[in-house]
Amino acid sequence: MSMANTTVQTSTAAGARQDVTEPYGPKPRRMFSRRNIFLYGTLIVVALYYLLPLYVMVVTSLKGMPEIRLGNIFSPPLEITFEPWVKAWATACTGLNCDGLSRGFWNSVRITVPSVLLSIAIASVNGYALANWRFKGADTFFVILIVGAFIPYQVMIYPIVIILREIGLYGSLSGLVIVHSIFGMPILTLLFRNYFSSMPEELFRAARVDGAGFWGIFLRIMLPMSLPIFVVAIILQVTGIWNDFLFGVVYTRPDTYPMTVQLNNIVNSVQGVKEYNVNMAATILTGLVPLIVYFISGKLFVRGIAAGAVKG
Amino acid sequence: MFPALRMQGRERTALTQPADEMSKSERPNPLFRNLNAKVASIPMILTAMVVFVGGTVWTVLYSFTNSKLLPRLNFVGLDQYYRLWATPRWLISIENLLIYGVISLVFSLVIGFLLAALLDQKIRFEDTFRTIFLYPFALSFIVTGLVWQWLLNPDFGIQHVVRDLGWTSFSFDPLYNSSIVIYGISIAALWQGTGLIMCLMLAGLRGIDEDIWKAARVDGIPMWKTYLFIVIPMMRPVFITTLVIIASGIVKVYDLVVAQTSGGPGIASEVPAKYVYDYMFFAQNLGQGFAASTMMLLSVAIVIVPWAYLEFGRRK
Numbered sequence: 001m002s003m004a005n006t007t008v009q010t011s012t013a014a015g016a017r018q019d020v021t022e023p024y025g026p027k028p029r030r031m032f033s034r035r036n037i038f039l040y041g042t043l044i045v046v047a048l049y050y051l052l053p054l055y056v057m058v059v060t061s062l063k064g065m066p067e068i069r070l071g072n073i074f075s076p077p078l079e080i081t082f083e084p085w086v087k088a089w090a091t092a093c094t095g096l097n098c099d100g101l102s103r104g105f106w107n108s109v110r111i112t113v114p115s116v117l118l119s120i121a122i123a124s125v126n127g128y129a130l131a132n133w134r135f136k137g138a139d140t141f142f143v144i145l146i147v148g149a150f151i152p153y154q155v156m157i158y159p160i161v162i163i164l165r166e167i168g169l170y171g172s173l174s175g176l177v178i179v180h181s182i183f184g185m186p187i188l189t190l191l192f193r194n195y196f197s198s199m200p201e202e203l204f205r206a207a208r209v210d211g212a213g214f215w216g217i218f219l220r221i222m223l224p225m226s227l228p229i230f231v232v233a234i235i236l237q238v239t240g241i242w243n244d245f246l247f248g249v250v251y252t253r254p255d256t257y258p259m260t261v262q263l264n265n266i267v268n269s270v271q272g273v274k275e276y277n278v279n280m281a282a283t284i285l286t287g288l289v290p291l292i293v294y295f296i297s298g299k300l301f302v303r304g305i306a307a308g309a310v311k312g
Numbered sequence: 313m314f315p316a317l318r319m320q321g322r323e324r325t326a327l328t329q330p331a332d333e334m335s336k337s338e339r340p341n342p343l344f345r346n347l348n349a350k351v352a353s354i355p356m357i358l359t360a361m362v363v364f365v366g367g368t369v370w371t372v373l374y375s376f377t378n379s380k381l382l383p384r385l386n387f388v389g390l391d392q393y394y395r396l397w398a399t400p401r402w403l404i405s406i407e408n409l410l411i412y413g414v415i416s417l418v419f420s421l422v423i424g425f426l427l428a429a430l431l432d433q434k435i436r437f438e439d440t441f442r443t444i445f446l447y448p449f450a451l452s453f454i455v456t457g458l459v460w461q462w463l464l465n466p467d468f469g470i471q472h473v474v475r476d477l478g479w480t481s482f483s484f485d486p487l488y489n490s491s492i493v494i495y496g497i498s499i500a501a502l503w504q505g506t507g508l509i510m511c512l513m514l515a516g517l518r519g520i521d522e523d524i525w526k527a528a529r530v531d532g533i534p535m536w537k538t539y540l541f542i543v544i545p546m547m548r549p550v551f552i553t554t555l556v557i558i559a560s561g562i563v564k565v566y567d568l569v570v571a572q573t574s575g576g577p578g579i580a581s582e583v584p585a586k587y588v589y590d591y592m593f594f595a596q597n598l599g600q601g602f603a604a605s606t607m608m609l610l611s612v613a614i615v616i617v618p619w620a621y622l623e624f625g626r627r628k
Contacts, residue, residue, distance in 0.1 A: 043430055047444045053459040053503065054447075060462065072473050073463070125352040133349035141353065141360045148364030150560050150616045154588040154605040158383070158598070159367035182359050189356060214348035243452030245567040246585075250593065260454045264571055267458050280462065287455040294450035295443070302446065302511055 061085060061281035068276050084275070088282035093272075094265040095254055101282050103255075104262030108242055108289075110173055111258055115180035116237040120230065123185055127192025128218050132204055142189070149186035157250055164251065176251045176258075180241050188233055195229040196222060232304040235297045239290040259286050368609065375602035383598055392603035402604065405582045408494045412583070413562040415498040416505070420558055421551075423502065424509025429539060431510070432517045442514070446507035453504065457571025460500035461487060487573055490580030497572055497581060504568075505561070509554060516550030517543070552619065559615045563608055584608050 056073050061084050063077040071078075090100040097103060129135075130142055160179060161170060169175035199222070207217045248258040257265070263286045267279045294301050378388045396402050427445055431438055448456060463469045466485035474482040486496025520543055528538040544551070566585035569575060575582045584604060592601035 039430060039433055039435060043435070043441050046427065047441055050444050050448065050503065050507075053463060056463060057459055068468065072476060073468055073470075074473060122355045126356045129349040129352040133346055133352075135346045135349050135353075138349070138353060141357050144360040144364060145356055147616070147620065148360060148368075150612055151364060151368055152563050152585070152605065152608040152612055154585055154601075155371050155609045156363055156367035157588075157605075158592055158601070159370045160363065162383070163362075181355075182363055185356060185359050214352070239450055243454075245452065245454050245570070246589075250589070260452050260567075263458070264454050267461075268571070268574060276462065276468065279458065283455050283458045287451045290450040290452070291447065294447055298439075298443070301450070302442075 057280050084277035084281040088278045092266050104259035108259040112241045115177045115241050119181040119184035120233050123188030124192045127189050128196050130193045131196035145186045171253045179247050236304045371602050372606050375606045379598040381596045392599045396603045401579050405584045405587050411494050420506050420509045423506045425513045427510040428513035448504045449507045453567035454571045456504040457568045461572045490577045493581040512554050516547040
């Protein structure tokens, strides 16, 4: 409320002065106006709230267990130890396996890399076909695909179990790769279709006149021009597939569990003494891949989720 | 990535070339027209028809059977649904979903919009603030849930810290108190998801013409009134898509509950998605799982169908 009033006052003041001196551009604002203190104060408090869990995670993972039992979760570690990280990575137990999160990490890599490649390969060609080579009925399938993206996964989980069992891939990593490609398809196809549709039609026509065919145009003209959208798609898929839990738990076996499933099993296991520092180290390790993708990609990440979310 | 694509491209060209030539020499068969595009769309057609349509029909059909360990076509009418709605765990799941849904909707819209409005004041370090508000969205629900489980741990977390400061009767243990556990879960969900809503809202605010603001200022309309009566109504499409996104996310809530409470204490924080999973893969009562998932589908349809009707019906 106070913010609104002050802004209006400053703007009317600026307007009044305009008559006399004809200033150019907006009125320079004082750094410590009431408006700024309120604005930045709120933003900083909210930012601290958002950063707090990350801070607590890091701090806890660097403490020894005695310090955690005695101290305060917000206090920085008195004695920094990396032992919890080593233990989380290499020796933490889930069920019978005691080789830490490293197993889950490599499983997740072996799931994420082929899933991202396959889903993007399928969806980009598909989006291109929908944008430039529309055949009769194509739009109907596309609408079904998009509407299907809203169906709760729980409805389709069991039929897919049956399909995968029939083709002998249930429980294997390849089966999970197929599942990720299926469920990534609606959003990625939409992304690529919209991108290819926005390209100038003349480009496509000129290539047609020069005798290029379906694949020729795709590989020589569309692909080189659409690198940004591929990067957006990769960001979207890497974070989405890495963070998946439901499909991992349904379609894999304990020794092929992805990292998220294994993390949950380590932290929420009922046996043994709870080692909170190891748990937090494991949690950070699991979150690290999408966080790195996020901080490196910056604005492209925002673009990816905005494109994905608004249209999806 | 690109070599892989190219290889696949060449293989497919080789496969489809003869068909193309054939269609040129003989009488053109409409099936072979634009054949490459059809081949490229096979994965989409299979996904749409076999998995999405076929899978949904299959699940709905089998929800009328008494399948236990294996799916069997032994129809029992609506028995599974009667049993479902007589199961306390399902009723609690639905109640939790409603509470969680209302909280998610209201708070993520309000907080997301307020943050976006604050960021839209031509402030400095906008990118830094946005990066901070959005980073939780990059984390999985499992990671989010486990962090908040730790923060809300009554023996070590926030409650413990406040008690150590001297306020010994302070109590804040939402994850261990069955009457408020779903609120505790919502705290984590909001932390994770509001950044996305803020981004969508910010994009919407940036789409508002600067002249609107100038006109409102000239007329002396206070800023909050401009937001409430001019800007928000203008952002209606953004709000609707955001609403659909939040709503479809609410029904899916599963990982967060598994990570934070595993449905506990007791069955106080169960949600429908977890009910489905547990009945399908642990209780070996497939029929119940199918009936519950069909109910989930129905609830989504109630939200999506009117929206799709408005959205696409108007375009035509």
